[in-house]
Each structure stands twice: as C-alpha cells, then as structure tokens.
Amino acid sequence: MSTGSVEVIYRGIFQKTLAKNICRGIVFAARKEGKIGIAFGRYGDSPERNGIPAKQFAVVSNTEDELQEYLSRYEPNNNDVTISCDDTLCKGVESWAWYGLQPINKLLAKNGTLLVVSTQSANKLIKIIHRKGAPYKLATVKAAASFSGLWVYKDDHTDVRLLGALAKVAPHIVSIDSILSAIKDQWKNDKKVASAKKAYDDASTSPVGAEQGSEEIPFSFDLPGWTKMEEGLVIRGQKSEQKNVAGWEGGYVPGRNETFKKFSTRTMRPAINFDTCTKCTLCWLNCPDTCFDISPDGFYDANMQACCGCGVCEAVCPVEDCITMVNEEAFEDNNSQWEMWRKDKKKYAVWLTEKISNKPARSHGFHHVGQYAEEIANES
Amino acid sequence: MSPKTATARNPDKPRDTGEHEELISGSEAIAHACRLADVDVITAYPIRPYDTVMQYVAGMISNGDFDCEYIVAESEHSQFEIVKHASAVGARVFVGSSGVGWFYAFEALAVTAGLRLPMVAMVGNRALDDPGAFGVEHNDALAVRDLGWMLCWVETAQEALDTALIAYRVAEDTRVRLPCAISCDGAFLTHSQAIVKVPSQKMVDSFLPPYDRGDKQLHPDNPITIAPQANEDWLMEMRKQNDMAARRARGVIIEAYEDLNKKFGRGGEPFIERYMMEDAEIALVGMGTLAMPVKVAVRKMRAQGKKVGFVRVRWFRPFPTIELQDALKGVKAVGVIDRDYGFGSGFHSGVLANELRAALYPSKNRPKIASFIAGLGGREVTADNVVEITGLTRDAGNGKLDDQDTIWIGVRE
Structure with a gap:
C-alpha cells in the first residue's frame, strides 16, 4: 500500500467547504483501502476572510507513525499532488503572513502533479506559473472557480470532479473505485458519482519541464531577527x-x-x-x-x-x-x-x-437572497 | 519631528522644597506618589480596596493640589484600555483595581505588556470571587506573573510611596518599557494609616525623569502603527524582545534603588528584605504585610536564642533568584508562607513556594523547603501561627516532616 499527501490551495470563505470536502473525500477513500489518513487546514491569514489564499492538506499513510511524520511539519513540503481550486492562485500563494509569494508548485514533489480548476489551456496556465526547477505534470479540471459563501455551499460537483481527477493522476494514493465508493457513502448521490467518474475518464496530464514557466522571481524578503526588529x-x-x-x-x-505587497490576494x-x-x-x-x-x-x-x-x-x-x-x-x-x-x-x-x-463571472460569494438559485439557473 | 511630551510640567506651579510627614494610609501614599510623579492621565472604576486611591486622587484634584486627566470609566476593561492608549501617546498614567476587577481588565493587561507600555498600576490585593470577599489574597496580582508585568509587594505606606516612584522610573526606562503593578494588601495596608515621609517635588524631580516615548510616541508628526497582527513567522521574535526587556529590568531596578537610597536616604535592598538573617538556620519567606506578624515572631524567637530569620520578597517580577539563592544559602530549612493558593500545582503549594523551589533547585546544598498557606481572605496570621510554622519548618529540615506537601495554617477542620 502506498502513502502520500495532497495539498489543496483555495480561497478563504468562498472555497473552504470545497477544500474540506476534497480532503475528507481523500481520507474516506483511503480508508476503503485499509489506509489511515488525516485532513487538516493551515492558514496564515484568516481562512474566514474573503478570498484569502489558504490551504488544506490530506495525508494518507499505512501506520500512525508514518502519519505523524507528515503531521510533524507545519505544512507537508513534498506533496504528490497540489490542487489549485482557483486558477488565479497559479500566480502564487501569499497567505503565509505576507512573507512573500509562494509559487503554486513550490511544495509539489518532483514529478508530482499540479491539478488546477480552470477553463484555460495548460499552455496558458504554464505562462503564469513560476518555473519549478524540476519536472512535474499539469492537469486541469475544466470549470470556472467554484465560489460559495460562509454558510452556503454551491454544490456544483467541483469537489467530486477533483476527487475523480485525483484518482487518475495519483492512483497510488487512492484508486477510482475507492473514490467512487466513498462519494456514494458520503453524498448518497449517483450524479456526484457519475461526475467523479467522468472527470476521471477526461483527466489527462501534460508534462512540464524543469525550466518551463514564468521567469518572474517570486517576491520575498528576509525576516529580521529580534535584535533587528523595532x-x-x-x-x-x-x-x-x-x-x-x-x-x-x-x-x-x-x-x-515594502514588505506588505498584494499579488494573489486578489481575484x-x-x-x-x-x-x-x-x-x-x-x-x-x-x-x-x-x-x-x-x-x-x-x-x-x-x-x-x-x-x-x-x-x-x-x-x-x-x-x-x-x-x-x-x-x-x-x-x-x-x-x-x-x-x-x-x-x-x-x-x-x-x-x-x-x-x-473577455470579462468572466466574478462572483465572490453570495450577496443577496436567491442568488444561488439564479446562478444555478443561468448555468444550466 | 519632535512630538511634545505630555509630561511637560507647568513652570508656574509652586514647588515645595522640603520633605514633610503626614499620617496617611497606603492608598493615600500611592495617591501622593501620583501627584509627585505628575501623572497625566488616571482612570478609575470603584472596587474595594483599590477605590480608596481613587478617592484620594479625586480629593487632591478638587483641592487644586494635583492636575491630571481623571476619567471614571464604565468598567475595568475600559479603565485599563484608556490608560494603555494614553501611555502610547506619551502620557504618564496611573490605574488600579482589585480582585476580580483586575481580572475584568485582563485583555488590556495582556496587551499592555506585549506593547511595552509603561503603565503603573496599584493592585489593592483582594480575594477573588466567589465567594464575594473583601480581604487580602495575592492571587489577583499574581495572575499576570508570566505576561511581562513587573510585580512588587510592599509592607508599609512609606514603601508604597517610594516604590511607586521607583515603578515609574523603571517602567519608563527605555531599556525596560514594561508595565508595573504595585501590590498593596487590602485593609492591612490600604486602610492602615502611618506616619509617612512625603518627599518634596524637588526631591522627586531629581529622582524621576519625565516620561519620554521618543520616536515610539503615537503622534500625527510621528506616523507609526503599534499592535499589528503577526503570525508564526514574526511572533517568536516579538516574544523574545519582551523576554530581554524583562531580563534588563533587573539592572534598572538596582540602579533605581541605589539612586533612591542616595537621594532620599531610604529604600533598602532591591528585590528582598533580609530580616535577622545573619547566622539564621531557619528562614521564613513571605510577601507584603505578612511581614509584620512574622517579624514580631522572629524577634520573640531570637530572644529565646532560636536562630530564625525572615526574607521578605519585595519584587516578584523580575523574580529575585540571585538574591534568594544568596540569602538562603546557609540555612537548613526554609518555610514559605503564601497568602495565595495554587490549586493542583506541584505539592499543592502557593505560587511563591513553587517559584522559590524552582529558584533554589540549582543551588548547592539546597535547603529543605516547607510550604504553608495562611491568611487567606484577610484572615489574621498571628505571631503564634508564625512560631508554629517555624517549628514545622525545623521539623522539615530534620526530616521529621514530609516536605512534599503543603500545610494550611489557621484553617478550621
């Protein structure tokens, strides 16, 4: 049995339930295979703040000791898969107390897969993703970013589509059968199972070379010691x-x-x-x-x-x-x-x-009663 | 840019020149210290026994003896928040409370130390509710012991006045910039009047420089932000700065006592008072007005040829580890009398006993330590109680008493 970790990068409030569903889905699916797992959040700014980049992780292991090795880190830094729930985050993640811009692929393992929710082509995405310096793979789930609210969840199947695609790009963590079974258990909804299966079938990855991507040097600065701080x-x-x-x-x-800049905070x-x-x-x-x-x-x-x-x-x-x-x-x-x-x-x-x-939809949560129903009507 | 410091004095205000005596309580002595320190902003909210200070301050203001912003807040939380902000803009401040009133201000207490604002507070020590009780216990002030507050306990009204002046000098020193609480035992000090030498303004001015925040003053001409949000990548360095300030306080306190002794001819040893400790075999340790019955008992026992002494802890933060190690190095056994409790703590001891045990642990030939809880809620600790405690401490030294437990003195079964 194989182990692994998945990093899910999302936008605070709007995607917190989405990120949670993905990570819980991974753990439930892994359990089907007799593995143990844990889903946990990490945040620099408040994940209960509009649009702030934040993270969830899912770790799957064979033993408690192995699990603890992952959990002993502030954030697992050699992930098999990094999921970006909003393609604008491909420009970098800067939630971590503003100590600079973290490339979206920074914590991704060599030859790992970056899985992005986007309507853009892989070629276009690569242009805005920082060069990794190591080869990896890029996969997309074709969709506009799914944004919900604090109390409401827009159940547009983005969660299960990502889980299906994950099983395709990292079958060593969870198999598609386990994913489908876990989705059926959790949601008791055949449509969600079908969405996951379709995403699995549709998913394809393209290789990204070590030197491919944006040449921008991510914004960073040295953190001062206590003798230097005012x-x-x-x-x-x-x-x-x-x-x-x-x-x-x-x-x-x-x-x-000069040390408080905003790049990927904005959508x-x-x-x-x-x-x-x-x-x-x-x-x-x-x-x-x-x-x-x-x-x-x-x-x-x-x-x-x-x-x-x-x-x-x-x-x-x-x-x-x-x-x-x-x-x-x-x-x-x-x-x-x-x-x-x-x-x-x-x-x-x-x-x-x-x-x-070319202005796409830019819903940031729900602003009036009935908006959810309107959006569903418009999309279908 | 040179923001005007709010502590600038009115040159036209007449100045007295000599020290004079007054019959005043501990609370009144603190009020005199506020006047002499020319405090700019005082906030108040009534709770016994601290409220006596606000009465005396109000009296001085209404009599024209003292000029300051005097604000009666709607709660202790606001009371402490107001002076916190006043301190940030450059005002010398005074504040105080007692018991659960002090606790109601806890959020402000924590941030004041974190922000390195030199607030000086008087805690009229009072038992924490419930039950509602007015008498003295030390748990109220002790609750801030790990937050960066400096904490001291005084025995007399004279010491209360002098220590308040020291508190301003140390708290406002650029090497320290930490808040300081002066603990005055309820009733025994706050409501007991004694002859106090009140120094002249000239004497105080020679001892206490004006408060000057320099370029850390919140002022439109000095645009700064204080109290930022910070995460794990910054916070530890900020805590370390607080740690270093707390360490530096020690040297600054020593300087202040040296200067006070020189200019006022009193003040004594910083941090602790050693009472009949020469050749002592048994040492008792305590804080505040508990010293009075202990000293009476020690004198009686000395008259009987018993080698007993007393160490009064004057400053609890910074904790006088070096002084206590030195004062207690030759003794066979130490009896710590806590007027506070530490339910569930090591050996079920009070706070002072646990701190002292930790301080003496690295000492060579460390003495046996017996711990006692006495005088809770303001109950009288008699000289006879102290003699009893001394006997038990001697037993602990001889191995006749389990020193891994704490004995309650004067409690009914």
Whole structure:
C-alpha cells in the first residue's frame, strides 16, 4: 500500500467547504483501502476572510507513525499532488503572513502533479506559473472557480470532479473505485458519482519541464531577527514621495510598506479607461489600500503591488465604464496601465476592450437572497 | 519631528522644597506618589480596596493640589484600555483595581505588556470571587506573573510611596518599557494609616525623569502603527524582545534603588528584605504585610536564642533568584508562607513556594523547603501561627516532616 499527501490551495470563505470536502473525500477513500489518513487546514491569514489564499492538506499513510511524520511539519513540503481550486492562485500563494509569494508548485514533489480548476489551456496556465526547477505534470479540471459563501455551499460537483481527477493522476494514493465508493457513502448521490467518474475518464496530464514557466522571481524578503526588529511592536509609517523616475516627474506615489505587497490576494483588478477618466479623485480617495499612484498628468494608476482587488474603485467611479473589474486570469503581468496607455493610446484601447469583453463571472460569494438559485439557473 | 511630551510640567506651579510627614494610609501614599510623579492621565472604576486611591486622587484634584486627566470609566476593561492608549501617546498614567476587577481588565493587561507600555498600576490585593470577599489574597496580582508585568509587594505606606516612584522610573526606562503593578494588601495596608515621609517635588524631580516615548510616541508628526497582527513567522521574535526587556529590568531596578537610597536616604535592598538573617538556620519567606506578624515572631524567637530569620520578597517580577539563592544559602530549612493558593500545582503549594523551589533547585546544598498557606481572605496570621510554622519548618529540615506537601495554617477542620 502506498502513502502520500495532497495539498489543496483555495480561497478563504468562498472555497473552504470545497477544500474540506476534497480532503475528507481523500481520507474516506483511503480508508476503503485499509489506509489511515488525516485532513487538516493551515492558514496564515484568516481562512474566514474573503478570498484569502489558504490551504488544506490530506495525508494518507499505512501506520500512525508514518502519519505523524507528515503531521510533524507545519505544512507537508513534498506533496504528490497540489490542487489549485482557483486558477488565479497559479500566480502564487501569499497567505503565509505576507512573507512573500509562494509559487503554486513550490511544495509539489518532483514529478508530482499540479491539478488546477480552470477553463484555460495548460499552455496558458504554464505562462503564469513560476518555473519549478524540476519536472512535474499539469492537469486541469475544466470549470470556472467554484465560489460559495460562509454558510452556503454551491454544490456544483467541483469537489467530486477533483476527487475523480485525483484518482487518475495519483492512483497510488487512492484508486477510482475507492473514490467512487466513498462519494456514494458520503453524498448518497449517483450524479456526484457519475461526475467523479467522468472527470476521471477526461483527466489527462501534460508534462512540464524543469525550466518551463514564468521567469518572474517570486517576491520575498528576509525576516529580521529580534535584535533587528523595532521594539514595542512599532511599525514605521511609510514616507510618501514624488516619484523620481524618468517620465514620472511630478507624479506622486503614496507611502507603502515594502514588505506588505498584494499579488494573489486578489481575484480581479481594475482595468482603467484613461480616455474617459475625469480625474474626479474618488477612486484614489476611497481605495482602502491606497493603491493608486498619481501620474504626472494627474491620472490615477492602480498599482498592482498594492491592489487587493476589492472593487471599491469601480463602485465609486461616477463615469460609466471608466473602471471595470476584470478577473485576474486575464493578466500575465503587473505592469502599469497608465504607462501602457501613455505609450500607445490606440493599442491600449484595443487591449482594454479585449480585457473587458473577455470579462468572466466574478462572483465572490453570495450577496443577496436567491442568488444561488439564479446562478444555478443561468448555468444550466 | 519632535512630538511634545505630555509630561511637560507647568513652570508656574509652586514647588515645595522640603520633605514633610503626614499620617496617611497606603492608598493615600500611592495617591501622593501620583501627584509627585505628575501623572497625566488616571482612570478609575470603584472596587474595594483599590477605590480608596481613587478617592484620594479625586480629593487632591478638587483641592487644586494635583492636575491630571481623571476619567471614571464604565468598567475595568475600559479603565485599563484608556490608560494603555494614553501611555502610547506619551502620557504618564496611573490605574488600579482589585480582585476580580483586575481580572475584568485582563485583555488590556495582556496587551499592555506585549506593547511595552509603561503603565503603573496599584493592585489593592483582594480575594477573588466567589465567594464575594473583601480581604487580602495575592492571587489577583499574581495572575499576570508570566505576561511581562513587573510585580512588587510592599509592607508599609512609606514603601508604597517610594516604590511607586521607583515603578515609574523603571517602567519608563527605555531599556525596560514594561508595565508595573504595585501590590498593596487590602485593609492591612490600604486602610492602615502611618506616619509617612512625603518627599518634596524637588526631591522627586531629581529622582524621576519625565516620561519620554521618543520616536515610539503615537503622534500625527510621528506616523507609526503599534499592535499589528503577526503570525508564526514574526511572533517568536516579538516574544523574545519582551523576554530581554524583562531580563534588563533587573539592572534598572538596582540602579533605581541605589539612586533612591542616595537621594532620599531610604529604600533598602532591591528585590528582598533580609530580616535577622545573619547566622539564621531557619528562614521564613513571605510577601507584603505578612511581614509584620512574622517579624514580631522572629524577634520573640531570637530572644529565646532560636536562630530564625525572615526574607521578605519585595519584587516578584523580575523574580529575585540571585538574591534568594544568596540569602538562603546557609540555612537548613526554609518555610514559605503564601497568602495565595495554587490549586493542583506541584505539592499543592502557593505560587511563591513553587517559584522559590524552582529558584533554589540549582543551588548547592539546597535547603529543605516547607510550604504553608495562611491568611487567606484577610484572615489574621498571628505571631503564634508564625512560631508554629517555624517549628514545622525545623521539623522539615530534620526530616521529621514530609516536605512534599503543603500545610494550611489557621484553617478550621
């Protein structure tokens, strides 16, 4: 009998039940094969906070001692499979107290499988996933990210589809028969069993080379020792400054903590139409993360190191279609939109139109009574 | 950027020049210390016996003798939170409570030490409810012993006044920056009046520098955040900083007593008081006003030729490990008298006995330690009780008494 561990990376609140269902499903299935297992959560920020990247793990072992070896780690770091419940997390995971960006494949074992819920092609995903430096495999379950709420669960079968695909890519952990049997026990729902079987049949993996992927060096910084840290739990305010780079004379950048950046916290970002912007300042004033830089010509440029994707700017913008929130999966970099616009306004207009027209659903949980029923109706 | 410190004194305020005597209680002595330390913000919420301090402070303010922000909060939690924040913006603060009132402020107590804010508090020691009781026990103040608070116990009103001044000096020292609680036994000290030498403002000014948070002051001109959220990758370093501050407190306390002795001609030994300990074979150890019946009994026994001494623990945090190891190194047996309890703890002892056992464990030829619980809820501990305790301690030293248990003194069966 073989053992192994599965890392499930998900978005806090919206996918906490999803992640739990996957990990519990693995343990139940392994039990069918006489193995023991455990499912547990790890979090840096609160997994009960909207959209925050968080993790669950499932570990399957033959003996209690073996299990304990996995549990003695803060997080298992040589996982057979890493599941990403939202493809925007492929840009990295930064829940761990903001000590940088953890590549999605960092804790994946060599030759392990990264299993992603996505409607994108493997080739497109590889572009945003950091280079691992070791070969691994990539598999996708074709679906939009399944987002639920704190108290409600959107039972769209993403959980069992992932379990079915898992049995395909890592049969040494759990077989498809055990998975199907465990699903039947747990949900008593033949449709869920059928979904899992179909996902198993459809799943295919593509090899990813050691040097394939994004060349971006993940953001990181050195953690100071106690002799270097300021006493009294004091954190210095950051100085605001006139930006001192070519082309930015007269521009203004709010003070920002250099070690507190936001990349994969957000699932969407503002796409800004500078041609219709009236410079009313409302986005800049209302942004809770002070993410707007003021360009030399007085426009407000959302800085992607500071934006957490909340959408307040879009909500307060009085101009129709000036600010549009777009799903992160549409973007491969964090470059300045204002810079792009300044260099080539026509090209920017094309780019902007493409981003906005391609705008996918961006439900973040449920905001009104009956929304769940509406979404199910729209999808079927 | 130089934020104005809120402790700046009014130069027009008339200053007395000489020390004078007053007949005052321990609580009143603490109130005088607040006035002399020119405390900026005081918060209050009534609970006996601490509430006597708030009465005296209010009296001084209404009489025009003392100028400070005096806020009566709606609960102890707010009472301690208000001064915590005032301390962060640069105000010298005073606060206090008793018994379960102190416990109601517990969240604020924990964060104050974590934030390294030099709050000075008076704990009028009182039994914890239930049952509702007014008398003294030490469990209230002792509850913060592991959080970074400095803790001391005083015996007399004079010591209460002097120690409060020391507390401000040590707590606010940049090497320490930790809160300090001065424990005053309910009734025996808070409500007992004695002749106290009240120092002049000039004397106090020469001893106690103004509170200056420097660049850690919360002020619009000094934009900082305090009290951040932190996870496992930061927290241990933060705790280590607290640990180092607690270690450094020791040296700063010694400096303060040296200076007090020099400038006031009193203060004694920091950390502990040694009473008739020369050539002592049996040593008793205790805290607070318990010292009074113990000293009476020790003198009686000495008159009978018995080699008995007493060590009064003045500072519980930082714990005077070195001083206690030194004071007790020659004795055959030690009897620890706790006016507190540690239900379910090692040997069923009180808190002081357990701490002392740990402190003496690495000593060569460590003495036998007998532990006693006495005087709970303010019950009188008589000189005869102390003689009884001494006899039992001698028995423990001779192996005639099981030293792995704790004896309750003066309890009805």
